Amino acid sequence: MAYITLNRTKLRENFLYLDDLFKKNNIEWAVVTKLLCGNTTYLKELFALDVKQVCDSRVTNLKTIKKINAEVETIYIKPPAKRSIKSIVQFADISFNTELETIRMLSAEAGLQGKTHKVIIMIELGELREGVMRDDLLGFYESVFELPNIEVVGLGANLSCLYGVLPNEDKLIQLSLYKQLIEARFNVKIPYVSGGSSVTIPLVLHNQLPEGINHFRVGDTLFLASDVYNNSTFPFMHNDVISLFAEIIEVTEKPKAPSGELGHNVEGETFDFSHIEPDATTCRALIDIGILDVEVAHIVPSDSNIEIAGASSDMVVIDLNDNPRAYKVGDLVEFKLDYMGALRLLNSRYIEKKVVD
DSSP states (O other), rough: OEEEEEEEEHHHHHHHHHHHHHHHOOEEEEEEEEGGTTTTHHHHHHHSSSSOOEESSSSHHHHHHHHHHHTTTEEESSSGGOOOOHHHHHOEEEEEEEOOHHHOOOOHHHHHHTTOOOEEEEBOOOSSSOBBBBBHHHHHHHHHHHTTTEEEEEEOOOOSSSSSSOOOHHHHHHHHHHHHHHHHHHHHHEEEEEEEEEHHOOOOHTTTTTTTOOOOEEEEEHHHHGGGGGGGGTSSSOOOOOEEEEEEEEEEEEEEOOOOOOOOOOTTTOOOOOOOOTTEEEEEEEESSOOOOOGGGEEEEESTTTTEEEOOSSSSEEETTTTTOOEEEEEEEEEEEEEHHHHHHTTTSSSSSEEEE
């Protein structure tokens, strides 16, 4: 059976590096836990660290988090759906918001639950995902400040997740200036300017983060050492906190090219093998995962001699070439993962989850 592992030692070392980096720059940060898909075992490993605040985009995950650690501050990091208002007020201490009508509903529900619900207003800075348009910002804030049971604790922005718009000094200075403008206009104090995520970390490392950006939301870099800005990994962090292991279920020398008339495969793809020598053979293996669990574009064999030849719904075919390591049936093959690969595997109920030191 295929499984993934979380290495607690490497997780701790990545966490301590980031925590130290942010503390040195007077930045508070929240761990984005949505990658863990509410897995209780992995969440407990995370809370063994000095985690003060977490973000997630699923209410069920926040409910699980509160059961494990009632004291941790939870943030719901997408605009709430109307049908989820009650649960969001119950399990999220803070939520990201862009719609005035939604915040009115949060205000009413918070009153019913005897709570003050905190909100961070997201501003559109060019990524065209969630965010209040800048021309509407002052009027939006004025209406929100009038609502009972609501406390505005920050403003924020999302970049890079949809179209890959990169953060830069100009965009983040704008965000910081909006905070100053709102504080001066309404005579209030706003604690957070949540302008940072994994993609913004290089600006911290190169001392290019504008003053005033004081809150980050980080998951990708913590778990996978991702340098999202440069589409690579940070060499001074562990990029294998989470790894995949799949078992070989067949090993056979086979032709490199299929025989017969070719149509479309299960994903609608077609292939051309005209460049392959007719008599060429290779050592091929099947492993016990498939497209149902993960897309192969998001996994990379740790053994550089192995190539992924293709995949169907429940099996992946790998090319062992001359099989220099003498892989056999029952052996495990290790894979490194990117964010989407780890996310899919953690969300698969067919993949066992283990913790290693």
